[in-house]
Amino acid sequence: MALTRDFKETVVARVKSDPAFAQALLDEAVNLFLNGEPDIARLVLRDLVNATIGFEGLATDIHKSSKSIHRMLSRSGNPTMENFSIIITAIKKALHVDIKAQVVPG
Numbered sequence: 001m002a003l004t005r006d007f008k009e010t011v012v013a014r015v016k017s018d019p020a021f022a023q024a025l026l027d028e029a030v031n032l033f034l035n036g037e038p039d040i041a042r043l044v045l046r047d048l049v050n051a052t053i054g055f056e057g058l059a060t061d062i063h064k065s066s067k068s069i070h071r072m073l074s075r076s077g078n079p080t081m082e083n084f085s086i087i088i089t090a091i092k093k094a095l096h097v098d099i100k101a102q103v104v105p106g
Contacts, residue, residue, distance in 0.1 A: 046074070058087065
């Protein structure tokens, strides 16, 4: 049987080795949120937090408990807009990137 790597481990490894991939995940999370798919956006953010600053680091950065952040970014989580924004800002800071919104003609 071939050895396989857990999906989350693969995401972590890729984020650490490929800054463009990390940026793409952040962009995707924001786009999902803006396009009416907040449930998936939270899960992408959760993976990105795990792959970058971790929940304890994020908790320190945004002055919230890691347990609270875990709940916010869970499948059934429901972060406020303020908390969502604070999490995005902390991840941007950790990745040293910025997000630029674009209007796509539809």
